[in-house]
Structures are given as structure tokens and as C-alpha cells.
Amino acid sequence: MQNFEFYNPTRILFGKGMIARLDEQLSPEARVLVLYGGASAERSGTLAEVRAALGNRTFREFGGIEANPTYETLMKAVALVREEKLDFLLAVGGGSVMDGTKFVAAAVPYEGEPWDILVSKGKAATKALPLGTVVTLPATGSEMNCLSVISRQSTGDKLLFSNPLVYPRFSVLDPMRTMSLPMKQVINGVVDSFVHVMEQYMTYPVDGMAQDRFSEGLLSSLVEIGPRIVATPDDYDLRSNLMWVATLALNGLIGAGVPHDWSTHMIGHEITAKYHIDHARTLAIVFPALIKVRRAEKRAKLLQYATRVWNLTDGTEDQRIDAAIRKTEEFFEGLGVPTRLSAYEIGAEGINDLVGQLEDHGMTHLGENGDVTLDVSRKILEAAA
Numbered sequence: 001m002q003n004f005e006f007y008n009p010t011r012i013l014f015g016k017g018m019i020a021r022l023d024e025q026l027s028p029e030a031r032v033l034v035l036y037g038g039a040s041a042e043r044s045g046t047l048a049e050v051r052a053a054l055g056n057r058t059f060r061e062f063g064g065i066e067a068n069p070t071y072e073t074l075m076k077a078v079a080l081v082r083e084e085k086l087d088f089l090l091a092v093g094g095g096s097v098m099d100g101t102k103f104v105a106a107a108v109p110y111e112g113e114p115w116d117i118l119v120s121k122g123k124a125a126t127k128a129l130p131l132g133t134v135v136t137l138p139a140t141g142s143e144m145n146c147l148s149v150i151s152r153q154s155t156g157d158k159l160l161f162s163n164p165l166v167y168p169r170f171s172v173l174d175p176m177r178t179m180s181l182p183m184k185q186v187i188n189g190v191v192d193s194f195v196h197v198m199e200q201y202m203t204y205p206v207d208g209m210a211q212d213r214f215s216e217g218l219l220s221s222l223v224e225i226g227p228r229i230v231a232t233p234d235d236y237d238l239r240s241n242l243m244w245v246a247t248l249a250l251n252g253l254i255g256a257g258v259p260h261d262w263s264t265h266m267i268g269h270e271i272t273a274k275y276h277i278d279h280a281r282t283l284a285i286v287f288p289a290l291i292k293v294r295r296a297e298k299r300a301k302l303l304q305y306a307t308r309v310w311n312l313t314d315g316t317e318d319q320r321i322d323a324a325i326r327k328t329e330e331f332f333e334g335l336g337v338p339t340r341l342s343a344y345e346i347g348a349e350g351i352n353d354l355v356g357q358l359e360d361h362g363m364t365h366l367g368e369n370g371d372v373t374l375d376v377s378r379k380i381l382e383a384a385a
């Protein structure tokens, strides 16, 4: 097991009706901005529940944070917070609203050009406003981590930053608030969570016994939840399990002391930036291709995954690896999520453009050993054609 430091300060309030406990998480004098995305926050009744929970407290609201949140929109929220001297940010939404709120939290006190926070991958931020979240879409785990992905319309960038200052102070996870989700977004959550686990698991063995079994448990849970939640979308217990699995998939626990990959995500971000394909759906394209191209480097964990998650114990090692990769593709495709670039009519020219974007964004050495060079990224994209 590798050395690690684990820190996660986020309080989780989980379950039906927990939004009612919002106000007690806030200091009496907090000057709150509620941030949200599109009409769904209103239509689903979640905003009404949040407003009721905030009772007599005065607060402001900022709506319109897009899916794949943009710097341009978020800077309007920064201006509002500065002008009205607000001092607590409450995100009500999915990963886009939570990530956008984390950026606003870091940008408000920042004295330079806030985009520097992204360019520096978060290092430039030395202060941040406190924030909390009310989660409406289980997928990213943003509710319990210090990561944020922000796009810039003017340049077509989609970059990640992380900084411990933007951990939410608390997050409310009420599975009932996800019932209004289109099934497509529920499925996105299953896929995003699955690949989050893989980025921290499908690397090479370091005898992380607890981390491996924890990750395999999350993967097996998602393999079970996926088809079942499509068949019985109103099942509260399935929604509860998806919500908690999604949070655990990227809150630092399974990733402590083990090598990480993240090249699937970095390549996926470029696909979203260029083609505006849902984040999770880019991962379903890249990940199966990546384990095909990098099966030698990932051989030991692929065999472990085959046995422990898919119960594949017969045949030669290569037959078991082939079967595990096939099962993974079938899992995504079975949820109606394509695993090929051709499903989105992205061809050779698009692959060239994506490799160029990776180079422009300095993504020239990805993966657990930095050996996912541009050539390897190209091979992965070609294997996904």
C-alpha cells in the first residue's frame, strides 16, 4: 500500500426529508446564496423544499448554471456575491451546480484573474467561502470531494481543479429529490460512478486489500443497480443505494494509498468540450477502449476484476480478461449507453482534433505512470472508433 493522507470534512445528511435540517447547518448570521441550474430545481419541488427549510432567513438565489458549468456564467455569481457581501454558498443540483459553486467559493476572495484557479489546477486558491450542497443527481461524488470541473465558452476549455478549501461543509442526500430525473441522467450516474471507481482500481496491485474489496463492492453494486433501477425507477431503496455508492466512489476513501489512472476522464473531458456529449457517456466510450489498449499494463487487476466482480474463473487468463472487457461493454450497452465514437458520428478527423486538444491542454502524459502519451491516447480513441 502507498503512503497517503486522508482528509474529508464533509458532513453527510442522508435520507428522506433531510433537507428540513438545512438551517441548523448554517450559522444564524450567514448571508446565503442558493445556486441552482435549470428549471428542474423548481419543477421538481426541491427549491421549494430548500426555501422552506431556510425559514425566515434572508437569502439570495442564482439560477442558470449550465450542465458543464461555464466560467462566464459563474463569474456573474461571483459579482453578485461580492456586491451583496454574501458569505455562504448553497448548491442545489447535480455535479454541474456543485462544481460551479466550488469555483464561485474560490473565485470570490481571489484577487487575480479567477481563471487562474483552473489553469493552476486549484493551487492559486488560498481562500474560499464555505459551501454546502443539496444533491439532486447521484453521479459525480462532488458532494463529498474537493474537485470541480469548469468549462470556458470563449476558449472551449473544460478543466479540473481541486483544493481542500472547497470541500462542502455539509451535503444533503435525499434520494426522493432524484425521482424527477430523466432516466438518461440516472443511467449517467451509474456509468460515471462505475468509471470513478475504475480510475482508482483498474491500475496495478499494491496490496490495498480494503481498497480493492471496497471498490469491487461498489462495482458489483452498480452492476446490480443499473438494470434494476431502469426496471423499477420508483424504488426508493435502489435510489438510496445508487446515491450512496456514487458518493463513496469519489470521496477519497477507495483512492487512498493506491495508484490512480484518470486518463479515461481526461480524454472524456475533451470529448465533452468538443462535442457536448454528456460527461458520463464519454467515459463509456473511452474506458472499454482503454482497457483493451492497456491490458498488458493492467493485466493483474483485470484478472482480479474478472474474478471478483464478474465471477469469471474458467478459461485461460486471456480468455477471462477478454470476457471481463466484454462484460463491461455489455453492461454499458445494456443500459443504452453506446461504447463507440461511431455512435456519435465521430471519425478519424474528430480523433485528430481530440488528440490536438489533449496536447493543447498539456494532457501529454496521463495514466497511473504517465505513460498514456498522446500516441497511446490516439490508440485508445482509435480502439473506440
Ligand SMILES: NC(=O)c1ccc[n+]([C@@H]2O[C@H](COP(=O)([O-])OP(=O)(O)OC[C@H]3O[C@@H](n4cnc5c(N)ncnc54)[C@H](O)[C@@H]3O)[C@@H](O)[C@H]2O)c1
Binding pocket: 037, 038, 039, 040, 044, 066, 067, 068, 069, 093, 094, 095, 096, 097, 099, 136, 137, 138, 139, 140, 141, 142, 145, 147, 148, 149, 177, 178, 179, 180, 181, 182, 185, 188, 189, 192, 250, 279, 280
Ligand atoms: N466534481 C467531481 O468530482 C466531478 C466528477 C465527475 C464529473 N464532474 C462534472 O460534473 C458535471 C456533470 O454533473 P452531473 O452528471 O451531476 O449532471 P449535471 O449536474 O450536469 O445535470 C445534468 C442535467 O440534469 C438536470 N438535473 C439535475 N438534477 C435533476 C433532477 N433531480 N431532476 C431533473 N433534472 C435534474 C440538470 O439541470 C442538467 O440539465 C460535468 O461537468 C462533469 O465534468 C465532476
Ligand SMILES: CCCCCCO
Binding pocket: 147, 149, 160, 262, 265
Ligand atoms: C483527479 C480526479 C479527477 C476527477 C475528474 C472528475 O471529472
